[in-house]
Each structure stands twice: as C-alpha cells, then as structure tokens.
Amino acid sequence: MLYTLTVAAYQAERGVAPRLADLNREFPASAAQPRSSGAWNRAKAGQGLPRNAEAPQGLLMRRLEDRYPHVVESYRWPLWKLAGRAPLTLAEIHWLMVELPVGVQRILISVFPNGRFWRPSGDLHADVEMIASLGTFDGLMGLVALLREAEMVQDPRAHGRAYALMLTQLHLLGKAFGSFHLSGAFAQFLRERFASMELILQGAYELVPGHGGRLTQVRFMLPNRFDEEAALRFRADWTGIQSSDADEIWRLWRAANDQQRAAAGRRLNSRR
Numbered sequence: 001m002l003y004t005l006t007v008a009a010y011q012a013e014r015g016v017a018p019r020l021a022d023l024n025r026e027f028p029a030s031a032a033q034p035r036s037s038g039a040w041n042r043a044k045a046g047q048g049l050p051r052n053a054e055a056p057q058g059l060l061m062r063r064l065e066d067r068y069p070h071v072v073e074s075y076r077w078p079l080w081k082l083a084g085r086a087p088l089t090l091a092e093i094h095w096l097m098v099e100l101p102v103g104v105q106r107i108l109i110s111v112f113p114n115g116r117f118w119r120p121s122g123d124l125h126a127d128v129e130m131i132a133s134l135g136t137f138d139g140l141m142g143l144v145a146l147l148r149e150a151e152m153v154q155d156p157r158a159h160g161r162a163y164a165l166m167l168t169q170l171h172l173l174g175k176a177f178g179s180f181h182l183s184g185a186f187a188q189f190l191r192e193r194f195a196s197m198e199l200i201l202q203g204a205y206e207l208v209p210g211h212g213g214r215l216t217q218v219r220f221m222l223p224n225r226f227d228e229e230a231a232l233r234f235r236a237d238w239t240g241i242q243s244s245d246a247d248e249i250w251r252l253w254r255a256a257n258d259q260q261r262a263a264a265g266r267r268l269n270s271r272r
Helices: 002-014 020-026 039-045 059-067 069-075 079-083 090-098 102-108 124-132 137-152 156-167 170-177 180-193 228-239 243-271
Strands: 198-207 215-221
Touching: 002 020, 002 039, 002 069, 002 180, 020 039, 059 069, 079 090, 079 137, 079 180, 090 102, 090 137, 102 124, 102 137, 124 137, 124 156, 137 156, 137 170, 137 198, 170 180, 198 228, 215 228
Parallel strands: none
Antiparallel strands: 198 215
C-alpha cells in the first residue's frame, strides 16, 4: 500500500513512474548514502514496514510526510489492522475503534474526561445502520470495525447486514486511496475477506503445530455466515461428539438463539 501510493504520487508530480533507485534516493531509510536496495525493495515485496516518522530511524517516513502527507496519513489508518486476517481480541477491536476518526469514534465509543473509554453493549444492528448512514470513508472504516466485532461476538445477522452495506460504499475507497489500481484491489480483498464469518468456539483452545506450543483459540471459517448446521458440525467434530448427540445440542443451541433474538427485538421496540 505504502509503495503503490508513493509511486502514484510521484508519477502525478513528475509524469513518470519512479524506479526503486529513485525512491531510495528521494526517501532514504537512513542518512547514509542511498543505495539501490533497501527499505523500498522490502516495501514493494510486502516484506516489512519502515519505521514510524516519530522514531529516530524514521527518516524515510519524515521525508515522505513532508512531500506526500496524504500517503503517510493512509499509512496510519486503523483500517489495515481491522481488515487484516490476524485474530483480534474484543478489547483490541474496541481500541481500534478509539483510533477511528472522531465522528465515527463518538458513535461507537464513549470517551470520558478522566481518560476512560466505554463501548456500550447496546444494539449492534442499530450501530451498523447509524455508521452506514454517514456515507463517508470514515464510516466505511467503522463498518469494517463492526464486522470484526460481529465476528467476535458471533452475530451473523449483524455481520451480514454490515457486509451488505459495506459493498454499497466500496466506491469511497477511490478518493481516499488516490490510486484506482490500489482501491480496486483492496475493494476486492474486502469482498472476499468478509464474505463469510469465522465461527469462534468461545473459551476453547488447542495446541497448533508451528505456534511454539502456545494455546490457540479454536476458529473455523463457515461456508456461509448463516449456515448454522455447519457451525454445529464444526463444534461436534472438534469435541468428538457423536452425530446423534449433536442433533440434541443443535436443538438446545437454536432455542437459546431464538430467545436472544426475541429479547433483542423487545429492546429495540422499547427504544422506538
């Protein structure tokens, strides 16, 4: 992303696309003599990010901030972590909501003068509709945050609604990115990333090879976010429950879900 936006800004300014040697010369990663290989080679390959402008070694970002400030601004968007495939805890999702632009942040997070924050446990569906009504790029980032929260709290209907509304607002990426190529590629990534929803077995962990022996939360990607039978099969397979017993668990689980939905409907009607 950083490489593509910088190339687009450089080409708009000079009428020609830069070579890696040009970027290393214009925006070196250190005060030493710029070389044809370095931070920009890694950035192009997606193998590493340069230091932040505030860091002592952040010469590249400081020069880039002076020349193309909009490129550095996008580098700091919370969108990247929210849209990524790396697992996030609910607390991490809420912290990224705090980092959203103020207009969106105030809808999702209560900020108090004593430096404390609170994410009200209200109606997630109402939050989705309110954020989507903004019709801005900031609101689009807010929808992605709500997609992650709906995934973490296992609310497929809020996830499905947020996804449908996000699709109608992907065109907002064009102006925000300043690159038709990059905005189109990222829009396609968002379509694929949130087309389904992870099933998270709350409180369940397992040891996964290659993770250093650490406990990893149990997660499955559902073929469809509303495929509750697939969710039951994943649960049954993981716990080793026989299919005959799984049918009874499914009946109890569906009954509990119906009660939760009815309670949510009553709360929404009382607000109206």
